[in-house]
Amino acid sequence: MTLWVLRNNRYTAALIRLWESIMILSMTGFARKETSDTWGTLSLEIKAVNHRYLETWFRLPDSLRMAEIPLRERIKKKLSRGKVEVQVRFSPQAQTTNQLSVNTQLVHDLNQAIEQIKAIIPQSSNVNPLNILQWPGVVAEQALDPEQLQAELFKLLDSALDDLLAHRAREGAELAQAIEERLQLISTIVAEVRTRLPEIIEEQRTNLKTKVSELIEQIDPQRLEQEIVLLAQKIDVAEELDRLDAHVQETRHVLTQKGSVGRRLDFLMQEFNREANTLSSKSILAETTKKAVDLKVYIEQMREQIQNIE
Incomplete structure (x- = not known):
């Protein structure tokens, strides 16, 4: 089965409504910010x-090393999952570090x-004035205000986090679209199998009768029918199809939730796989086996996308 069904007008409106409500975030992203003033860049x-x-993980200049803990706390307020690397560079202006301050009172x-x-x-x-300048305490380099520099760094981080979140939101929408496409394909397979379920069971019954007839010349038809009914109950996949539908609906619901939903979605993929495996194990026809294989392919594709969701 291909993705062409998703372009059908029947699904367009539903997809648009879904994208408008997307809340999930990707865990990947990048942002860079820079600011300059008289103190440097x-x-x-x-x-x-x-x-x-x-x-x-932080890479900070020595002059800003004390800001690591507050930086970490600010990141925790906006991000829930992911490996985050922050690199800060500071280039002081030459006149800032070389400007001399004369202690006129001294x-x-x-x-x-x-x-x-x-x-x-x-x-x-x-007395030579140069000798006066060499006297301890007469001149000193003008020091940077560490609190001002740290405040600028915090503003820079907040702005970069906003850009990072916007990046992650855009990627999250793309991931959600990829997942929804597979959900629709899974729903289509479930609907097809459910529609053909009576026919599949009857075909299984016929195949069993044929095989048994070839092996046994004398057999009680009533006992054979009883065994076929019991076997049909064992291979009935209606319950698995219902659960697959329920998982599709739950996944769509989770995609509209705010916050960290990646772990919940990963759990749902395990549930999807369980039903697909059961469907495969119960199948005795090539057609339903192929459907089960298709399900596993789409579930694995969703699982790969979900690994990158916060």
């Missing part, structure tokens, strides 16, 4: 890939001390 890159739990005090020395020792030579 600060850039942040955040990359996320699928992971069973939320795992954060220079004034030194000048007074020099004048006192001259009064005692008149022959002392004039």
